[in-house]
Amino acid sequence: MGDCAGEWVNESRATKAHTPRALRRVDAEMQIKTAARSAGFAASVLRIPGIYAPDREGGTPRTRLEKGTPVLLAQDDVYTNHIHSDDLAQACIAALWRGKPQRTYNVSDHTALKMGDYFDLAADLYGLPKPPRISRDAAQGSLPLMLLSFMSESRRLDNSRMLRELRVKLRYPTVNEGLLGV
Secondary structure, eight states: OBOOTTOEEOTTSOOBOOSHHHHHHHHHHHHHHHHHHHHTOOOEEEEOOEEEOTTSTTOSTHHHHHHTOOEEOGGGOOEEOEEEHHHHHHHHHHHHHHOOTTEEEEOOOSOOEEHHHHHHHHHHHHTOOOOOEEOHHHHHHHSOHHHHHHTTOOOEEOOHHHHHHSOOOOSSOSHHHHHHTO
């Protein structure tokens, strides 16, 4: 999808991919739709953001918080999107049965948080210190490239098509419920 400067984004918005990871994703979407159309079968594309799973090793922000990995200062921060693994599985099954041919779906919960706020929330839930905040310039020199790529795109995914067409009822509508497992 690419950076959308924190705007709400639905599936019909034109992609603005700039990073190698985003370009690969857009290319994969096009290839899937083209192959399906050429072969005469239906395929749904699911755009899946940050997957988390409290019952899996490394499936939550806990380890990153325990390491003290920094997040961006509020003025440099980006919006991120999340989906609990159980809700993702439900959306995948729903897409198999209810997905429209060559249709794209944003598979995301209802959370609208910037990345730093997400980690602050998780720290509070786990009783851990909040992560340090650093500038984007400082992050460029100290954080891994993969993590930086997540910090270079800001958007809030509109999941209304998933809810309406796939009829997904999220078990964990926000990261607050999902991280707590309630």
